Amino acid sequence: MSIYEKPPVEKLIEELRQLKEKAYKGGGDERIQFQHSKGKLTARERLALLFDDGKYNEIMTFATTRATEFGLDKQRFYGDGVVTGWGKVDGRTVFAYAQDFTVLGGSLGETHANKIVRVYELALKVGAPVVGINDSGGARIQEGAMSLEGYGAVFKMNVMASGVIPQITIMAGPAAGGAVYSPALTDFIIMIKGDAYYMFVTGPEITKVVLGEEVSFQDLGGAVVHATKSGVVHFMVDNEQEAINLTKRLLSYLPSNNMEEPPYIDTGDPADRDAAGVEQIVPNDAAKPYNMREIIYKIVDNGEFLEVHRHWAQNIIVGFARIAGNVVGIVANNPEEFGGSIDIDAADKAARFIRFCDAFNIPLISLVDTPGYVPGTEQEYKGIIRHGAKMLYAFAEATVPKITVIIRKSYGGAHIAMSIKSLGADLVYAWPTAEIAVTGPEGAVRILYRKEIQQATNPDDVLKQRIAEYRKLFANPYWAAEKGLVDDVIEPKDTRRVIAAGLEMLKTKREYRYPKKHGNIPL
Numbered sequence: 237m238s239i240y241e242k243p244p245v246e247k248l249i250e251e252l253r254q255l256k257e258k259a260y261k262g263g264g265d266e267r268i269q270f271q272h273s274k275g276k277l278t279a280r281e282r283l284a285l286l287f288d289d290g291k292y293n294e295i296m297t298f299a300t301t302r303a304t305e306f307g308l309d310k311q312r313f314y315g316d317g318v319v320t321g322w323g324k325v326d327g328r329t330v331f332a333y334a335q336d337f338t339v340l341g342g343s344l345g346e347t348h349a350n351k352i353v354r355v356y357e358l359a360l361k362v363g364a365p366v367v368g369i370n371d372s373g374g375a376r377i378q379e380g381a382m383s384l385e386g387y388g389a390v391f392k393m394n395v396m397a398s399g400v401i402p403q404i405t406i407m408a409g410p411a412a413g414g415a416v417y418s419p420a421l422t423d424f425i426i427m428i429k430g431d432a433y434y435m436f437v438t439g440p441e442i443t444k445v446v447l448g449e450e451v452s453f454q455d456l457g458g459a460v461v462h463a464t465k466s467g468v469v470h471f472m473v474d475n476e477q478e479a480i481n482l483t484k485r486l487l488s489y490l491p492s493n494n495m496e497e498p499p500y501i502d503t504g505d506p507a508d509r510d511a512a513g514v515e516q517i518v519p520n521d522a523a524k525p526y527n528m529r530e531i532i533y534k535i536v537d538n539g540e541f542l543e544v545h546r547h548w549a550q551n552i553i554v555g556f557a558r559i560a561g562n563v564v565g566i567v568a569n570n571p572e573e574f575g576g577s578i579d580i581d582a583a584d585k586a587a588r589f590i591r592f593c594d595a596f597n598i599p600l601i602s603l604v605d606t607p608g609y610v611p612g613t614e615q616e617y618k619g620i621i622r623h624g625a626k627m628l629y630a631f632a633e634a635t636v637p638k639i640t641v642i643i644r645k646s647y648g649g650a651h652i653a654m655s656i657k658s659l660g661a662d663l664v665y666a667w668p669t670a671e672i673a674v675t676g677p678e679g680a681v682r683i684l685y686r687k688e689i690q691q692a693t694n695p696d697d698v699l700k701q702r703i704a705e706y707r708k709l710f711a712n713p714y715w716a717a718e719k720g721l722v723d724d725v726i727e728p729k730d731t732r733r734v735i736a737a738g739l740e741m742l743k744t745k746r747e748y749r750y751p752k753k754h755g756n757i758p759l
Contacts (some may be wrong), residue, residue, distance in 0.1 A: 259297050259314035263338030271338055274432050277476050279319040279334035282369050285480045292323030296351045306378040313339045316347040320355045325487055331359040334369035337409055341373030349386025356393035363493030365402040371409025387414045394421035399595040402490045406479045411435040426479050427459040427469040434458050467548040489556040489563050491596050498563035498598050503537040507560035507736035511535050515728035528553055528570045535732045549581035554589040560736040565593035568603035578650045579610040580623040587626035594634035599739055602640040602655045608648040625758040631655045637742035639735055642666040647675055663738045666713035666722045673710040677703045
């Protein structure tokens, strides 16, 4: 064969197939078996579960590390520890990357990072969500500062994509040090429970050396800790299949990008149906708790509600649902926890959710029953003023349709924080059970009539009398409605119908904002 003559095309195709087979094996059969022995899927198995019919288009399949130090020149693996590409999820284009723990522990080096960056560049060009499946030992030490530069490049793309395309991270393995920050910069984190799954900035060993504190991997950074204590994780699941299923369900509520509307689905649930029996959920005694989720289930289409951060800051509820087929974000106080009062974590939780919905054109529905912010030195010292202001900022900043329904108590600064007219709510409704005031009756009376009560021969009787008078004035929605602060007082059963009508009217809403680079939210 002449030196100018190429091998037969059949031979070249066979060579390509062999190289791709090698690439698809990742770190090889032995390491794949080890991955399976831990109850974990491989990167490609995970992507096959995510995409329709298990089909996706891989990019940079043959990319390898350029580093040669510490024997990396003898450990070149096609793909460099991450599988990248795009496919369809429920018929819509989605980009994804899945770190491959079978290749150098899924560690991130220069090429590995470049592949993730490439996914983001393409996703931003076409306006499609990115799903990241993280399973990595962290920075590739052998590549030194290049791996840190790689993380910086990924973090920058996370930030550039924020508010432009949805970003979802599945924690399907370990993450330590800098590796935790890319997930933290995305919109939602789904984490799997189990010993093989954890994330922390500093591990148990260093924690023990520096602080003398002994703690297990799970107690420091397991799914339960992050879903209940730190609030880092939005969803906690039992296994990888559940994580993939939840990712698909979450995507079903989200637009592909910030220039599109959320996907409408005909749910078959009539917009004008009664929310029958919803009024029975709220106790007659204003001091008694109840679960606000029961009201949400009655109002939304077919009782389907995808709650976000369910296990953290449970005194406030946030999540996605549909009303008359249209996606909405719900922000609701939960009287079952702390009486529905707002603390630092609740304010943070709500503010972040509100800002996500505003970025992606998802209308906001507020369901209000709160006695105020949580008092006390602990909250004050930790910055309830600063944190509480985040929620005010988020609602005031939001330009999406905003509808508020006051169910029962709505007192003080928390009344404002739950979205009222002066803060920018488009429509405010109240049930007949609503109480709208600066503070609760007893607290208000003790301030307003302090001298009279102190000087009375029968202070308890005076207190009771004044409380009754105060309740008659403010423990109902009509004083506020007379002043135009409430658009209408509605029967509870009409709540769904009223919200649906409001959403229909507000579809063409436009709001002007002063030109600026960005605001300065009180972080």
